[in-house]
Amino acid sequence: EAGVVQSPRYKIIEKKQPVAFWCNPISGHNTLYWYRQNLGQGPELLIRYENEEAVDDSQLPKDRFSAERLKGVDSTLKIQPAELGDSAVYLCASSLGQTDTQYFGPGTRLTVL
Amino acid sequence: GENVEQHPSTLSVQEGDSAVIKCTYSDSASNYFPWYKQELGKRPQLIIDIRSNVGEKKDQRIAVTLNKTAKHFSLHITETQPEDSAVYFCAASTTGGGADGLTFGKGTHLIIQP
Numbered sequence: 001e002a003g004v005v006q007s008p009r010y011k012i013i014e015k016k017q018p019v020a021f022w023c024n025p026i027s028g029h030n031t032l033y034w035y036r037q038n039l040g041q042g043p044e045l046l047i048r049y050e051n052e053e054a055v056d057d058s059q060l061p062k063d064r065f066s067a068e069r070l071k072g073v074d075s076t077l078k079i080q081p082a083e084l085g086d087s088a089v090y091l092c093a094s095s096l097g098q099t100d101t102q103y104f105g106p107g108t109r110l111t112v113l
Numbered sequence: 114g115e116n117v118e119q120h121p122s123t124l125s126v127q128e129g130d131s132a133v134i135k136c137t138y139s140d141s142a143s144n145y146f147p148w149y150k151q152e153l154g155k156r157p158q159l160i161i162d163i164r165s166n167v168g169e170k171k172d173q174r175i176a177v178t179l180n181k182t183a184k185h186f187s188l189h190i191t192e193t194q195p196e197d198s199a200v201y202f203c204a205a206s207t208t209g210g211g212a213d214g215l216t217f218g219k220g221t222h223l224i225i226q227p
Binding site (some may be wrong): 004035043045054093102103104107 | 155215220
């Protein structure tokens with residue numbers, strides 16, 4: 001069984017540019033999460049999806065961040081415009097249901113110059 | 114919201130010795146406590162988890178203990194090996210794993226000295 005897939009693995013952009021990250025969860029997993037991991041810190045939840053519905057986006061900076069999961073499978077996280085402080089690893093995770101183990105993808109390392 | 118504190122931030126032990134990492138949480142409603150291992154540049158991987166209806170769980174050289182009254186839980190690794198070197202994160206959730214996402218500690222860098 002394939003794990004959570006993310007692309008790109010690395011992205012370097014200049015500040016004020018837009019950037020997008022893509023996640024393909026484990027097949028059959030209804031719940032999808034986006035986390036941000038700053039250097040030397042634990043992951044912090046940005047948004048959680050149940051199928052195509054965003055059920056918890058309270059930690060998502062909505063002025064510049066957006067996310068979608070149109071068909072309840074793949075998801076995209078976008079930042080526009082990026083700021084220097086957005087440099088981090090963006091992790092996607094999925095779980096079968098709300099009470100099940102979360103499996104993480106390899107992450108996208110974003111560097112904003 | 115939930116707050117998870119993790120100690121120590123760095124732990125160095127001799128190969129073959131035991132390692133213990135401790136976490137405390139603030140929300141008494143939390144009932145699911147996973148531990149993830151993250152090697153440099155890799156994804157966090159679940160190594161063990163415990164739910165609030167049990168006090169201890171073991172899986173070979175790894176064990177987790179939970180004290181709900183004191184709101185703390187610990188990871189125990191026995192007979193440490195070089196491949197145990199990594200950053201370990203504890204986490205807590207109020208809804209059994211997923212509904213609110215996970216609140217992570219800041220991580221412990223475990224170094225196994227040969």
